[in-house]
Amino acid sequence: MDTLIAISIIALAGSIHASFQLSVSMATALSGHALGRQLAAKRTLRLLFGFVAGALAMTLLCVSFASYAIGILAPHNSYLWIILTAGLMIVGLAVILFYYRKTDGTELWISRGFAHFLRKRTAKASLTAEAFSLGLTSVVSELVFTIVPIITAACAIIALPPAWQIASAILYTLIASLGLLIVTALIGSGHKLSHIQRWREQNKYFLQFSAGLGLIILAFYIYTNTISDMITRMGIL
Structure with missing residues (x-):
């Protein structure tokens, strides 16, 4: 795979991942609960930065583990x-149809029981370590x-030179x-x-459609730049 194509796949997969909410x-709930408990601004920011650090660490761990696993198990498959192209299209359609619940506000697809658990954990967080674990x-x-864009990026990563x-x-x-990161900065x-x-409530369906459509576009991009060449080399067409 060409280096420029691999990097573009990584960047596009990352931007789609960023669309998930x-x-x-x-993060906004954590800040809201901290402010509601009248915590000092510096302490609230420490909680928020701890949360962001946890999210960054887990995202890096996921894409690194996926790259390592694919490099060991299926480096040239x-x-x-x-399979990824089909998966991107299926998940893209699922995001467009199901990502947000059909209610007011920004309630996501996750089960109500698990959503209640997350809200309870978020409301009680008072230490940076707790915020870090929430980020994870x-x-x-x-x-x-997000597993499909993560694996897609991992496949592109192992196609790059080791450096x-x-x-x-x-x-x-x-x-x-x-x-x-943008919300944290704001x-x-x-x-x-x-x-x-x-703003999130007013634009939630735009974000939902953008994420789903982005997955489908990424699938077509991979087909055009990777799969079609592979099919031609194999002499199928």
Whole structure:
């Protein structure tokens, strides 16, 4: 695979990952509960930064583990790209149809019981270590949707020269966490949570459609730049 194509796949997969909203929802809830308990601004920011650090660490761990596993188990398996293309399209359609519940607000697809558990954990968080663990949990909880872009990025990462692989995993992590980083910066700079939440409510279906459509576009991009060439080389067409 061409280096430029591999990097573009990593960047596109990361930007799609950034469109998912569970980590952002938990970060805004964490800040809201901290402010509701009248914690000092510095302590609230420490909790928020702990949460972001947890989300970044788990995202990097997921994409690194996926890259390592694929590199060991299926380093040159061309059929994996075909499976990923189908998976991207299926998950893209699922995101468009099911990601947000058909209710007011920004209630996501997760079960009500698990959502209650996350809200309870978020409301009680008072230590940076607790916020860090919530950041880890937020990434793991959304793997049902993000696992496909993560594996897609991992396949592109192992196609790069070894010297580029660590940097590309970090690049994916930063791009995938861009939405969370932007919201954290807005909260840290003094923007009201109510304004941020109102914007999310007003644009939730745009974000949902963008994430789903992005997955489908990525599938076509991979087909055009990877699978079609592979089929031609195999003499199928």
